[in-house]
Amino acid sequence: MKLTIREYDIASEASLVLLNGRDCEVLGIDEGDRVIVTGDGQTVAVVSVSRTLVQEGEILATPRLLVRCGASSGSVVDVTASHAPESVRHIRGKMDGERLTGQMISKIVDDVVGGHLSQMEISAWLTALHINGMDLDETAAYAKAMASTGTVLSFGDRRVFDFHSFGGLPGNKITPVVVSIVTAAGLTIPKLSSRAISSACGTADFVEMFCRVDLDSDEVRRVTESVGGVFSWTGATDLGPAGDLFIKVQRPLGIDPRPQMLASIMSKKVAAGATDLVMDIPLGTESKVRSVEEARSYTRDLMDLGERLGIRVECAVTYAEQPLGQAVGPILEARECMQVLEGRGPSDVAEKACICAGMILEMAGTVDGHGEARRILGSGEALESFRRIVGAQGGDPDTTSEDMVPGMYSEDIASPRSGFVRRISNKAVVAVAKAAGAPSDKGAGVMVRKKQGSKVSEGDVLLTVYADSEAKLRHAMCVADSLEPITAEGMVMGHIGHRDRKN
Missing domain, CATH: 1.20.970.10 (Transferase, Pyrimidine Nucleoside Phosphorylase; Chain C)
Known part of the structure; x- marks a missing residue:
């Protein structure tokens, strides 16, 4: 059937077309069936049906499909029914x-x-x-298949190192520090990071405060070869693009199948040309991994999967019962990350970064990786390496932590009583930061002023909320009031005396 194809502006990765119901009757197809659309090229599309949005004799197509079938809006294409693949x-x-x-x-x-x-x-x-x-052989095949859908980088005979965190820990801002230490040691680490999916800030969300992160595959290769490492957003490259397509469908389903997660992670490593990988597995009651047994299971699968893919994998199971450092939110995390590189950031962020970077250094042959990582960070060599990468990605290498200014609207949350911080809810902290506007509003987020075990007096500040608008600050404060992200209690829960004893 000859139909006039017209573009309709809808953001979809799938090949979708809209046909008039009467034309569908002629073609013998229905909603959800497929058609072959032929212009100068040819593609298969999934059909939606309408009798009002599209006229008889016309077919509405996404911009993506127009490219695939080699047609322009207003031209005539040939449309025939197609069977399911x-x-x-x-x-x-x-x-x-x-x-x-x-x-x-x-x-x-x-x-x-x-x-x-x-x-x-x-x-x-x-x-x-x-x-x-899936079993591990299926998962390995799945990872290879996803990697093969895009560019696969090669750095010749060089060993290529990588670092990845499972996520689920707010404030886990160590990636740029790890990469800076590793590159300062003369190793190669093209780090591709994601944006936030359900969190208040992904690595790419705060690294773009320093420099461009939307590098394509050629730029990733060029910057890495020039300065040893890169901070790039996975979504801007064509390295293992299939994983990103699956994530878009997973999100509304609210599921994260284990083989899908493992294959998606490892496909990016295959595509980046990694030969050695350190995995950070945050373990906590509100993390993705909630028990030691589950963490051990993941480490076994990752190491076995790595063997099948030609990647040496080592894992660090890390503490995740409270946010790492104090900052949660793009500008706040960028500032704290720089403070660590400058030698004055939170000790827990610096220590975790040195542990993970040290594991990579030991994989490369350093005897005391942790000690060497601490030396590189403390000497300023990591900061200089960071500046080289930022400059290579179009940023200002002279940027300091003082240049990172959070949202102009802020409010403190004070402790209602004296005692000790008994609990910090990671999920509640993230909810407050997101209510304030993070990660889309770069100045939004929270600063955790007191960590677990800290002694507090009535009126001490537990949390500071930042926002780019007053309305979002008010909303975040309401969320904080309902969720109570930080709980402070006295040491004595109750007093039972002789008079209270029952006979």
């Missing part, structure tokens, strides 16, 4: 608990990237992984 059968197999071959898994990934699967079919795939899982 083979990958749908493989998805049904995983739903039934079947083990898939590498070829089957590659077909699913290729069809997701190609836009040939509907959101419902991708959701079914992720749900099948959530329920039935």
Whole structure:
């Protein structure tokens, strides 16, 4: 059938078209079926049906699909019915608990990237992984398939190091410090980081306070070869793009299947050319990993998965019962990160960064990696390395922590009683920071003024909330009042005397 194709502006990675219901009857298709659209090129699209939004004889297509089929808005294309791709059968197999071959898994990934699967079919795939899982051979094949959907970097014979945190810990701002220490030691570490998904700040969200993070693959390679390391946002590159497509579907489902998470992480490492990887696994009651047994299980899987992918993996299981450092939010975390590099930041941030960087140094052959990492940080060599990377990415290498100014609206939350800080809720801290506007409002966030075990007097400041607007500050204060992110109590919970004793 010949139809006039017109563009409609909708942000979607999937190949979607809108057809008039009467044209669908002629083609013998219905909602959710597929058609082949042929212009100067050819692509497969998923159909939505309307009798009012699109006229007979027309087909509405996304800008992405117009490019794929080689057509321009207003031109005529040929539209024919198409059967469901083979990958749908493989998805049904995983739903039934079947083990898939590498070829089957590659077909699913290729069809997701190609836009040939509907959101419902991708959701079914992720749900099948959530329920039935994958063995490590399947997961390794999945990681390779995702990596192969984009550019795979190569740095010749050089060993390429990487660092990754599972997430789930607010204020975990150590990545730029780790990269700066490692590059100061003469090693290669092209670090690709994500933006916040459910948190108040991802690494890329605060690193862009210093310099560009939207580097493409060629820029990542060039900067790394020039200064040894890079701070780049994964979303700007075409390194393992399939993982980002799956995340968009996972988010509304509220699931994070273990094989999906592991394959997505490792696909980025394969794509970045990593040969050695240190994984930070934050362990806490409100973290993604909540028990020692679960942490050990992840470390075994990651190390075994690394062997299958040709990457040496070592893991650090780290404390995550309270935010790392004090700052949560883009500008606040950027300032605290710089303070650590300048030699005057919180000791817990510096110590964790040196432990993780030290593990990388020992993988490279240093005898006392932790000690060497502390020396590099304390000597100012890490700060100089940081400045070189920032300059190479278009930032001002002379930027200091004093240049990082948070939101102009702020308010303190005081302790209602004297005693000790008994508990800090990571989830509540994140909720308050997000209510204040983080991470989209760069000046928004919170400063945790008292950590667990700290002695407090009535009226002492527990938390300071920052916002870029007064309205968001008020909203954040209401959230803080309802969630109580920091709990302070006296040492004595009650007094029972002789008169209270029962016979």
